[in-house]
Amino acid sequence: MIAAYLRSIARKFLGRTQIERELAEELESHVQLRADALERGGLDRAEAERRARIEFGSHVRFKEECREAMGGNAIDQGIQDVRFSLRALRKSPGFSLVAVITLALGIGATVATFSVVNTVLLRPFAFNHPEKLLWMYSQRSDNPRTNFSLPEYCDYRDQTTSFEGLAGVASFNPSFSDSGPPERVQGVRMSASSFAILGVRPFLGRTLIAEDDRNGARGVVLISYGLWSRRYARDPGVIGRSVNLNGETREIVGVLPASFALPNLDTEIVVPLQPDADPRRTVRNSFNFLRMVGRLRPDVTAQQAHAELEAIRQNLQRQYPGIYTGKVEITLVPLTEEIVGNIKSVLLTIFCAAGAVLLVGCVNLAGISLSRAAARQRELAVRTALGATRGQLTRLLLTESFLLALAGGALGMLLEVWGQRALLRLVPTDLPRIESFSIDWTVLLFAGALIFFAAIACGLTPAWLLSRSDLRDALVSNGRGSTGGGWQSRLRTWLVSGQIALALVLVANAGLLLRSFVRLSSEQPGFESSDVQTIRFSLPQTGYDDVATIVHFYDQLHSRAAAINGIKSEALISILPLAPKSISFIHFTRPDRPPARPEDTPSTNYRIVTPDYFRAMGIPLLDGRNFTESDDAEHPPVAMISTIVAKNHFPDRSPIGQRILVDDTDGDPRSVEIVGIVGPVKQTNLETPAKADIYLPLRQMPKDGVPWLRNSAYWVVKTSGEVAGVERLLRGSIQNIDPNVAIGAVRPMSEAVAAALAARRFSLFLVGSFAAAALFLAAAGLYGVIAYGIQQRNREIGVRLALGATRATILGMIFKEGAVLLVGGIIAGFAIALALARLVASQMYGVNEYDPFSFAVVGLILSVILFLACGIAARRAMNIDPIVSLRSE
Amino acid sequence: MNEEAELLPGTLDLLILKAVSLGPLHGYAVLSRIEQISGQRLFVEQGALYPALFRLVRQGLLKTEWGKSENNRRAKFYELTAKGRKRLQEETDWWKRSAAAVTAALAARPQQA
Secondary structure: OHHHHHHHHHHHHHOHHHHHHHHHHHHHHHHHHHHHHHHHOOOOHHHHHHHHHHHHOOHHHHHHHHHHHHOOOHHHHHHHHHHHHHHHHHHOHHHHHHHHHHHHHHHHHHHHHHHHHHHHHHOOOOOOOHHHEEEEEEEEOOEEEEOEEHHHHHHHHHHOOOEEEEEEEEEEOOEEEOOOOOEEOOEEEEOOOHHHHHOOOOOEEOOOOHHHHOOOOOOEEEEOHHHHHHHHOOOHHHOOOEEEEOOEEEEEEEEOOOOOOEOOEOOOEEEEOOHHHOHHHHOOOOOEEEEEEEEEOOOOOHHHHHHHHHHHHHHHHHHOOOOOOOEEEEEEEEHHHHHHHHHHHHHHHHHHHHHHHHHHHHHHHHHHHHHHHHHOHHHHHHHHHOOOOHHHHHHHHHHHHHHHHHHHHHHHHHHHHHHHHHHHHHOOOOOOOHHHOOOOHHHHHHHHHHHHHHHHHHHHHHHHHHHHOOHHHHHHOOOOOOOOHHHHHHHHHHHHHHHHHHHHHHHHHHHHHHHHHHHHHOOOOOOOOOOEEEEEEEOOOOOOOOHHHHHHHHHHHHHHHHHOOOEEEEEEEOOOOOOOOOOOEEEEEEOOEOOOOHHHOOEEEEEEEOOOHHHHHOOOEEEEOOOOOOOOOOOOOEEEEEHHHHHHHOOOOOOOOOEEEEEOOOOOOEEEEEEEEEOOOOOOOOOOOOOOEEEEEHHHOOHHHHHHHHHOEEEEEEEOOOOOOHHHHHHHHHHHHOOOOEEEEEEEHHHHHHHHOHHHHHHHHHHHHHHHHHHHHHHHHHHHHHHHHHHHOHHHHHHHHHOOOOHHHHHHHHHHHHHHHHHHHHHHHHHHHHHHHHHHHHHOOOOOOOOHHHHHHHHHHHHHHHHHHHHHHHHHHHOOOHHHHHHOO | OOOOEOOOOOOHHHHHHHHHHOOOEEHHHHHHHHHHHOOOOEOOOHHHHHHHHHHHHHOOOEEEEEEEOOOOOEEEEEEEOHHHHHHHHHHHHHHHHHHHHHHHHHHOOOOOO
16 A cells, blocks of 8 residues: 555656646647637737636746646646745754754764674674584583683594584784785684684685695685785785785685684685694694684484584593593574674673763653744644645644654764774774774665664654644634643653663663773783783794703893883793783692592793793782792793682692692693792683683793794883883893794783773763763753753743742742652652662672662762753742732733 | 526536546547537636546546547547446436426416516
8 A cells, every 4th residue: 555655656756747748738728729719709819828828827827726736746836845844944053963862862872882893793604504603522521611622623523423513723923024024913723624614705705625625735825804904905816816824825715704713713815724734633632722713514413413413522531541631511692692792792782871961862852843833833733724634734743853863863973983093092992803893785775774764763742732722722822832731741740750860871881881891800810911011922933942042041131121211120021911812721630649530730910921921910929939040941830820829729728838740831731830829810801700820931931832832922011100102122132033923913911901892891881971961851851841841831930929929939849840850750750760770780899789889879860960950940030020020821 | 698608616527427427538639518508508617627527536436547539649538437337326316406497486477466
């Protein structure tokens, strides 16, 4: 039906010129026929035509009438409505401006947050049928998410029947160079089958093929869309170019799509895993460095797959006793969940907050239009008396709000387009998939829907009011508009209470986020971040084959640093604190207290350091001694532990001088002596409490760790205050020793701490701003309804004053009205906030989502601000002069 | 006495339908036909004719077709549809009934009581 209607309009619109032409022709033919008749009556032709035209009168006027008679001119009527609405809006520029700005901010904010949600959560993943993809971890008794070793991966890959394929993924951060200086990039090694399993299509060139994994295959590399843009300015000719990765020549064969992302791994480059070329292929108890991802076969459920993998795991444990102890289960997580799971609730909270602001804004405008409609009742009544139908008036009001929404929406979209750079700066950089951000059709469509929604939300209530009220009364009652006023004011009351409720929900959420943020930022990470510079680097593949070469490199660095003014201390470490994507831990045992079961073997974070590390990072030495330069291969192996290890594993005696067995080689565990205890450090993020740490001196590191340390290490430099050009000096020192060292990120440690808070800062900032906006709008709404009520009751107040009421009584009366709205709104708001609290629980830190203190403070702040609005409105009432107000009618 | 009668409100549509029912006519001919069949007593305002015609077309009572007039001018001809014919019958009946009623009422004389 609607379709048919639209078609008929379309036909009329398209056929318009045709109809116009016919109309003109018909009228002209009429004139000619009349002239013919007059000519027959004896006039000459010219005179006959002149007479005929005069008789017929103005073409234009008839044409207008004819057009109307032809009817169905929705478009003409629409244009007329628009013209009329524009005139009406121009007559009240204040209202129009406020409305457009409110809607622009509301729509702009909602669209902006939606565009982020769209990019991160809604856009299709780069994978084909991502719901079938499972990401796998090896679960240990003390850590649910650890990796698999290469032989282990191969066994699962070869034995499982639940998956179409099982891919192994490992992080790989090589130095990358072509013509320019080497750069440290962060990428992955993936089995060549991965891309077939994930169903990823290349953006350019090809992805990996089975051939690439063959032993001795030509070296290839895929680069990410980001690296391609950054380093090659999106040059399509990059395919086929040779680059150098860790001293190895590889050919770029493809560019990955922008939306390609893996959980907790950067994918600037992808190289084939080549499992059979890896010396660890046959070493059963080798390093666990692989994560697995598989595509479920269509007829297999995740539970069945889990059961099968578990069976394989238990078999492997029986087959290789003692090798896989501690691996207690296999954890399967949907891949997409693993990529965006953490950020989902944060983004949705922000999005809902923005939507709520828009809603509060719309309600505000609806309230204002309601008052305007009431004030315009007389005008509308006159229109009705002159023949306008109720439908036409409703259409008129809706057209007005539609125009406002359209203007607001257009402005909001401009804000979004102009502000997208700022938006992206605000977004935490580790937000998954954000690099593929763009404003696409989904966003535009969403914006369109919002505009439509806003128009309806703002325009429908006044229109509805209109349909209820008797306009003739409005005419008779001389514009005092008492009829419909009851409805109108009751409706406004409800709307304002609703606004207060929504504002309270937002402010309460912001309050909880703020408390969490404050708690978290006051957490001690266990180190001093001020005046600490960090440089991540990787050593070239050749020339650094044993511990001695790495030690030699560091010794040179050490002596160069000594020559730089302002450096207090400096050290190397394998993994810096607060590096969420890097993990390294080992198992250890106390020889005098072997674990009851092999799987109970405790694990600890594992760090290789040089002696000055603790001094540079301000990590306190609590007992024993620090490492020294003489803790080298010639001396007995030593270790330092954090208080957590001491507390958990040496409750009975001081650990100083005790020996533990650390499993940090591909061979058997080795014995080291504990010489010192340092304070606990938060290694992965600020939220997780500090775990056990064990530190080993660089000079005594096992040979098996060389490739790992060569691949990625950090130089930590503590300066005395700001040192000018420190970054350049530090880079220069490294490059002077060996220009082939690839330097990665150089950043102050304080930045790493800030980055650990970035996601929370982002959501706090946005939700906070939205809450403030909602609060402001709610206050304005309350002010509006109170002020309007006073204005309507001007006469009543005048009478009361004249009859001896004190100003205080009047004020009390007004505040009582405000209080009713406020209390109603706050109760409703608390109810909603408590009902929704569970949804934000995951974003809380150190504060309960039902935190009574936060709620009390929020309620108080809201009340104070709203009473203030009430008070300002009431001041108007105080200025009423009884004489004037009584005379005015 | 002036023979010209004022066109009663609401009767224009009826007269147009009647005029056209006698055969397809173009706009100007509708005017002449009404004058003719009313014995030169009813005259239709030229400007009022076309909106009325379009309204009747829109209501589906008339259909149109371009053709040649008697003196060979291109003109749009109006023709009664089946619906129009039915409407004409109804309107005619209604008119007769009302006219008879009004006539009867006007014929009343004071009753001798």
